[in-house]
Amino acid sequence: MSTSIKVLIRNAPKKDGTFPIAIRISKEGKSSYIHIGQSVKLEDWDAVACKVKKSHQNSVRLNNLIAQKFAEASDTSLELQAKKKDVSAKLVATKIKPKKGVTFFAVANEFVENMRKEGKYNRVPTDLSRLKNFREFLKTGDIDFSEITVPLLNRFRAHLKGDKKLGERTIVNHLILIRTIYNQAILGEIADVKNYPFGRRKIQIKIPQSTKIGLTKQEVEKIEQLDLSAVPKLNHARNIFLFSFYFAGVRISDVLRMKWSDFQNDRLFYSMGKNDKPGSLKIPAKVVNILNQYKNDEPGHGLIFPELKVVEDFSDQYTVARKISYSVKTLNKYLKKVGEMAKIEKPLTNHISRHTFGNISGDKISPQMLQKLYRHSSITTTISYQNNFIHKTADDALDSVLNG
Template sequence: MAKVKIVLRKKPNKDGTFPLALRITKDRKTSYIYLKHNIKENEWNEAEQSVKSSHPNSKRLNNFILKKKHEASDKSIEAETQNDDISVKAIKRKVKPVTGATFVPQAQLFLDRLKNAGNFNVYAAEKCRLKIFKDFIGGHDIAFSDITVGLLEKFKRHLKSDRKISDRTIVNYLITIRAVFNQAIKEESLDKKYYPFGGEDKINIKLPESTKIGISLDDVVKLETVKLTNPTHDHARNLWLTSYYFAGMRISDVLRLRWSDFQNERLHYTMGKNNKVGSLKLPEKVQRILEKYEPLKTSPDDLVFPNLKGLDLKNTFEVKKKIAYAVNRCNKILQEYITPIAKIQGKLTTHVARHTFATLAGDKVPLQMLQKLYRHSDVRTTMGYQSTFIYKDADEALEAVIGS
């Protein structure tokens, strides 16, 4: 059984005082929780675990110490009752969670962890969603127990009616709030009984189906051939076409391409999303694009495209942040300038290059080959993704009934 004791830590502060702490011991392992109070060594009665009367606030401080010791003992017993093999660290988390049982501190911890992991894109999106939820609850903190099914249903109506947010995006808000709840439960800061998601009479999150549409082959030809005198516009086109020519390569991987990735008329690169390695033949159309950037080449290992040059590529958060800005700028140019100039009918964004390749591939390319091109770990992922772009069977069935 765990033992809880109040102790005076041995290492003094700069002013000569010593910090008071809760010491939790179990199975010969010890953990400390500091009480944020400091006293002089001669003001502490170690045997009685109390502050001597010589301290000016001894009575108040001893009441505080006694309360904290009782609370820690109760939490320790509760934790061990639930799990006899619980560790001393787990007991410490029970006694003093990382944050309290309110939403805003847990949400900030959630964001901090995303940032520390270098996940800029997820961090930026989640930060925005959490800010909107905080504004909805009045800009102040709220207990998890007050985030009820009723409150979340009201929040959903607010997003749809007042903010004109789509059903698909509303689901993302709920997923974010659910993630903060899950973190709080994992940190043992929250009892599961307050969880408002899943099960009968609770919030059930289901992603609505989304439509993935690429542009037509005619629009691809228009994009290839349209005359663009503005170098920035031409650069945006080059990024889109490079993604398309390499089987819908993700734009984040396009921006990370190095000259050293091209050898013996082939591209050898590792996909950033899943670290899968692969090789593709270098199409002549890509070779013509590369020739435009060759004058900017400073070394064999230099980046092909200039957007990320000068960055410390080991700083994942800053790299993803820069990629996000580059993609947003590129998408704006594609939609606001190039689409009207080239008279393209479909929506044009960097991610549409991936959808366009999938659309034009349709059922012409074997699934195993598409799996290799897309760098999917499981062919079932390829089947699910590609099924969105295959219409032949449905078209033939419709034609068989109503005629061509």
């Protein structure tokens, strides 16, 4: 008896009132079902033609998916029958039934949960927001990796730019996230590399250059010379900013994690949190003045600065990262007031301490030494970063034309 394969919707509706689309494989009165991960309302299903009606806004995409799954079931059935005479409906279904987590958002949820476990607090809400935008654009509960095509991603890009009014860098970050999850699915043998929509002659991701502006030496001196003795919160915010600047723009997340034990033999020893790259720097005299202001503070996890001392379990990296995020917002609020008092018109945040070091160093320091100071893994990254602050050649070229 031959195997019968038919596309239908199941009788039991989901909570939202839609009916799951499935492929029924029957033989000798026994049936097995393969759900394709999509569902439709009863009025959007053509039971005679076994397809989604045009009344459904995603009818073309869903019908393409149905045709793909139906063809896969038919091919598998024929292949098994060629190898073995007695083929049951259950065996055909087992061969092509998807593994757990094969759909895009199933893998995406696992990806986000792994980030949460790794303590990447800032990434979790940001990537959840990007995934929400993708889901809303699709207008379906989930999507198979094979359905993520170049045309689909181009429409998504246009949607983010035209409907969401997002900037180019934000749009690129959405595509990077989708690509990362797709790559993870390929490594897990969940997605087929032949359907990969990124790369040459497909979706190419180019990160747009952003303008980086740092303070001048004179502006830093204005901040240093402020008398903030009567305003402890502003003084502390200034200390954190200058501490970062004095150590070549060490990231604020690393500054707040600094411990007294990191200072040995008049040197700072620490590994950068972003890439675990270790290094050592001598302690400038200006840093000693800052450290002396915290020597008599209440101890906590051996930390220098107070922000993370309130965290009970310092091994809980997600909680630590969340506390850092909150602290940075508070510190930046006070830094803004410091900038106003110093009559600095540029936006003053902890992040631009790194840009400030780059701006003041300009082309005075070799790229190789800057790479060491910045803890960059690649000299190319250093050169690209420092190019934001080197203007002499372009300025001289302009002068030669206008004043030559």
